[in-house]
Ligand code: HEM
C-alpha cells in the first residue's frame with residue numbers, strides 16, 4: 001500500500017499525522033508476532049512513563065534530609081489520598097523496569113539483533129540498562145528505612161573495594177565518609193533530575209536507531225513461517241493496536257499489584273544498628289553473593305569488568321554467518337542453549353555448596369595470601385572451566401561461532417541468576433545458607 | 440602572463456583563506472574545550488566543599504570523651520554520636536575504634552561476654568584491639584586519633600585511619 005493511499009483513506013487522520021513522525025508507515029507482517037519480541041522494549045517505555053508520572057507527584061511531598069525523609073513518606077502513605085497507591089505504582093514500576101529491561105536485553109541477544117546495523121543500539125541499550133540500575137539504586141536510599149539505609153551502605157562499601165579509585169568514588173557518591181545528609185541530597189538530585197534526563201536523551205536516540213535499522217530484526221524464513229512471506233502491512237492499525245493493548249494491560253497489571261501489595265517501609269534508618277542479614281537491592285545481590293565466594297578485588301572489580309567488556313565486545317566479534325532473526329538463532333542453537341542452561345543450573349549451586357562447606361571463606365590454600373587463595377586460584381579455575389565449556393560444546397555440536405557464543409552467554413546469565421536467587425532467598429542470618437521458609 | 444599571475448594570486452588567496460579558516464576553527468575548538476573545562480571546574484569547585492559544611496553542621500571534630508580514670512583497663516565504651524568505641528587496653532593504653540565493619544560497613548556491636556566485636560551482617564569478628572578474629576573482613580577496625588590533655592581523653596573524629604592490623608604505636612598512653 002502506498003503511503004499517499006494510506007493517508008487519504010484512513011479515518012485515523014489526526015492520530016496518523018501525530019504518530020507517523022515517530023513510527024514506521026509499514027511494518028513486516030512476520031515481525032508482528034508477540035512472541036518475536038514479547039513487546040519488552042515497549043513495556044520498558046510504558047514503565048518509564050509510569051515512573052515519571054508518579055515521581056512527578058511525589059517530589060511535591062518528599063523532603064530530602066535524614067530528619068524528614070522517612071516522616072514525609074509516612075505522611076504521604078497515611079495522610080494523603082492515594083498516597084499509598086502512588087508510592088506503590090512507583091515502587092513496582094521501578095522493580096519491574098529493571099526485570100523487563102534485562103529481559104529485553106536477553107531477547108535482543110537471543111534473536112541475534114545486536115549485529116550491524118543494530119550494533120550501536122546494543123551499546124546504547126547497555127547504557128540504558130546502566131542508567132536504570134543507577135536510578136533504582138539512588139531511589140532505594142530515599143525511603144530512609146532500615147532496609148534502604150543498610151542496602152546502600154553495603155553497595156557503596158562494595159565500590160570501595162575497587163582498586164585505586166574505589167575509595168574516592170565512594171566518598172564522592174556519599175558526599176562524606178558515611179551515609180548522611182549529603183548522601184540524601186546527592187541521591188535525590190541524581191534520582192529526580194540527572195538520571196531521568198539522561199534516560200530520556202538516551203531513549204530518544206535508542207528509538208531513532210531502531211527506526212534507522214528499519215524496525216526490529218525480521219525473522220528469517222524457516223519451514224515453519226515460510227508461508228508468511230515478506231508482506232508489509234500498515235503500522236496503523238496493525239502494530240499500533242498491539243502496542244496499545246500491551247501498554248494498557250501492563251498499566252492494569254501494575255495498578256493491581258500496587259493495590260494489593262503495598263510498597264514496603266521498614267523501621268526508620270538507625271545507623272547504630274545493622275539488621276541481620278543486611279542485603280543489597282535484589283539486582284545487586286548476585287554481586288554480593290560473588291563477594292562471599294571471591295576476594296573483593298575479583299568479586300567487585302575484575303569479574304564485573306571482564307563481563308562488561310565481554311558484553312560490549314560480543315557485538316564486535318567476527319561471526320561465521322548471519323543467523324539473526326529467530327529465537328536462539330537455529331534449532332541447534334536452541335539445543336545448545338538448553339545444554340548451557342542445564343550446566344549452569346547444576347554447577348553453580350554445586351560451586352556455592354562446595355565453597356561454603358568444603359573450602360570456607362579463606363580459600364583453597366589458606367597458607368597463601370587471600371588475593372591468591374580466594375581470588376586468583378578460583379578465578380583461574382572458573383576461567384578454564386568457561387573456556388573448556390566453549391570448546392567442548394562447539395566441537396560436540398559442530399556449531400558455528402554464533403551459536404557457541406550464544407551458549408556461553410546463556411551459561412553466564414543462568415549462572416548469575418542462580419547467584420541472585422541464592423542471595424535473595426537462600427541466605428539468612430549472618431548470610432548463612434538456609435531454606436527460604438526458615439528465614 | 441597577467442592572467443597567469445592573477446591565477447597565482449587567486450590560488451594563494453584561496454590557500455590563505457583555507458588556512459585562515461582552519462585557524463579560526465581551531466581557535467573555536469580550543470575556546471570550546473576551554474569553556475567545557477571551565478564549566479566542569481566551576482561545577483566541581485561549587486560542589487566540593489559541601490562535604491565539610493555537612494560535617495561542621497553535625498559538630499563532628501574533636502570530641503571530649505571524659506577523664507582518664509573513668510575508663511577501666513580492659514573496658515569498651517560506646518560513643519554513639521561519635522560513631523566509635525573508646526577502648527582501654529589492659530595495659531592502660533587507649534584506642535578509638537570506628538564502629539563500622541571493614542567488610543561491608545555494618546555497625547559492629549561489642550559482645551562483652553565473648554570479649555569480641557561480632558558483625559551481624561556476615562559474621563566477621565574483631566578482638567578488643569580491632570584485629571580480625573574471623574573473615575570475611577580482611578582489615579582491622581579503623582581508628583580515630585586519641586589525645587590526652589590534662590587527664591582528659593579526646594578523640595579526633597575528623598580523620599579515619601585505615602590499618603591492616605594492630606600495631607602498638609597506634610595506642611595512646613597516659
Ligand atoms: C529504558 C530502557 C529501554 C527502553 C525503553 C527500550 C525500548 C526499546 C524499544 C521500544 C525497542 C523496539 C523493539 C522492542 O520492543 O523490542 C527497542 C529495541 C532495541 N533495544 Fe531497547 N529499550 C531499553 C533498554 C535496552 C537495553 C538494556 C538493551 C540492551 C543492552 C537494549 C537494546 C535494544 C536493541 C539492540 C534494540 C533493537 C532490537 C531489534 O531491532 O530487534 N535496549 N528498545
Ligand code: FES
Pocket residue numbers: 540541542543544545558559560561562563575576
Ligand atoms: S559487613 Fe561485617 S561482616 Fe560483612
